[in-house]
Amino acid sequence: MVRRVLGLLAMVLVATHAAAQTPQPLRPGDVLALTLPGEAAFARPFPVDRDGRIELPEAGLVEVAGLAPAVALERLRTTLTQYFRDTARLRLDIRERRLLVTVEGFVKTPGAVDLPAGASVQSALSAAGGLAPGAQLDRMQVRRGGQIIAFDYKAYLDSGDPQRLPRLQTMDVVFVPASPLIGNVQIELDARALQATGDAGEGGQAIKVFGEVRQPGSFAHRPGMTVVDAIMRAGGVTQFASVEQVRIIGAAGQPQLFNLKDHLDLGAARPAIVLTPGATVFVPRETDGIRAGAQIVYVMGEVFKPGPFETKDPLAFVDVLANAGGPTRYADSRQIRVLRQDGSVEVVDMAELTGSGGRGPIIRPGDAILVPEKADQTEPSWLKVEPGRAVYVMGAMQRPGRYEWSNEMSILDLLAQAGGPTPRSDLGAIRVTPMGGAPVVFDLGAYAREGGGRLALPLVRAGTTVFVPELPDDPRDNKSQWVRQPADRSIYVMGAVHAPGRYAFDPALSFLDILAAADGPTPDADLRQIKITHRDPARGQGPANRVSTTDLSRFFSTGDERLLPRVLPGDVIFLPNRTNAEWLDRSKEQTVRVLGAIARPGRYRFDDTMTLLDLLAEAGGPTPNALADRIVVVNLSCCRDQARSFDLLGFARTGDFASLPVVRAGDTVYIPDQSQSGWNQAMATVRDIVSILSIFALVGKI
């Protein structure tokens, strides 16, 4: 029994020893050394190819993989016996055991690689040209037979631990998968863009970070990853982030609030939340919440950085405004309001403040500063200018409307602000009406011509209305507009002019201006007798109106400006008609009456350049029965009237101009006829006497 047990033990030991001595079978990648003395053809290595064969001289391919070296040697001897002698001396040695590996997937040159014994995965990847961009590092595979060994190459790169990589065997296939980020379309990989959007390989496990972070995206989860890690992975928070309100939603859906500010302030007392795979981190905007409190100063409106500012101490107005970035160019810096916590309002004028060098009122926590928007003049909304600061510009202006007023402005500023008057405005009669006061007429035309200081300008205050009247478009056709032209700005032209009417007039204009404006006198106008009524500006309250006569024809003949009358607004100019004038219009002192035996008796205009001969010729000359040698002239004298006769026939015979009697306007010329001659008179008398004597004779006979 003991012998049997010992014998069994001995067998086991022998078998164990035999097994330990049994060499590894040949496999692809092995490099064999065959020795056959005297045969030079064997003096080279014989690699076992991927099919497990070696190529022998003369004999060709022989499969050796999987055979023990001794078995393989026997097979080779058998094969070589046909070609070589003394094959019993053939020896087989394994010179090198190389690894024949295939690298596939996202490498630069996929394919078979031949590696030395003991080569690692990294060597295989390197032999395949290295990883291609887009390779998924943490999910690589080694395929061995039907087995798939997954490994995390990234973990190896992170740690350097070779245990994280599988040991390669010959005929292994290393597979490098593509990252899901590269999508289904082959494009040039932009690593920076990929990095920006996260590196998560699987959506379900990824940490999603969005909101006010610099690079929102999905990121791979790592064990122990905290919310701070996730935020840092996403590039950190932006300036708008509300770091006190970070929200985390775990994979199970439970929401959680995280105060990053507290965490940073207090450290370990407020540890960062550890994220579970698939968690979502949202960093909201700061403005999403409302900050309020007793330690806040609010700055609103047209500043560069409006918003609440924390302060515990009272500050100067300028300091607060500077912290808010200062007023923008749209700010109405002259109307800044300080809204006190107690409800009172204070107006701050920055222009005044900067002029005086002050720092403005003290701003206490709880106060608010409102910087209003500057009133845009093209802005249709009128609500921006309150009535207490508005002036009103109306009438013939480019941009009439409500304007904001400041007491350092003048009416000129206002008119300029309103775009200036239109071409048809009447600059001479701008009406400035203060609120509740009497209107003042301002002559802008005169101011522009003659100048003057600010004292010459009318006083404008908030609430004042400035009205700029309009000139009529056409003085001949202004029936609907004439009321818009004030009477004291008008002059009236009537009678024999081409365009009689009512014209806007200015004291700076002259008589010729208005006559030309009325298109001048008609051909029938009596230029010697132009009547001008100089009306009293007080219209009956002062001295009476004055009437003057102008001889415009004398002006035309002499060019003497002094003959032209001075006319003013309100005056009336009348040009009588020369040809069919009313005879009543000419006084007896202005005409000479021509009576008797004349072709055209009547009243004739006469002046001292004319003589009696001109008058007789103008009246058509004496008739045939005129008593031409007894023409009588009756002189109207200041002091002693007289009559003189003129012998036209005698003058014609002698040509004695000294015999012409004096004739002046106001005189009367009478041309008797033949019946009034001395002879005819005598004969009539004789006939009368004869008739009387005849009667006496008859009476005596009876």
Place this chain on the structure above:
Amino acid sequence: MHRALPLSLLAMTLAGCTGWPTAGRHGFAEHTLAPTPDSQLACLVEALARARGRHPADAQPARLVIADQTLTRARREAGGDLSADAARSTAAVRALLATDLAAEECS
């Protein structure tokens, strides 16, 4: 009958010799080349000529043109038995020439 003859002759005489004013004269006095009999008018004629000579012919002041015309009238009136009117017209001429005349000149 012997008493009616002288009566009729008287009537004839009256009818032929009465009823017409005396002949007028000097209605064109400025045309007369003879010197003006009135020394004041002669003085004014000269003064006016001097005054008008101070201005170009095409730029005569209307005041002198009117004075010229009024002086013509005065000369006519002086010669035409209208001495009172002539005095008035002369005064008007003097007024028009006031700036051209020395004090007491042509008075």
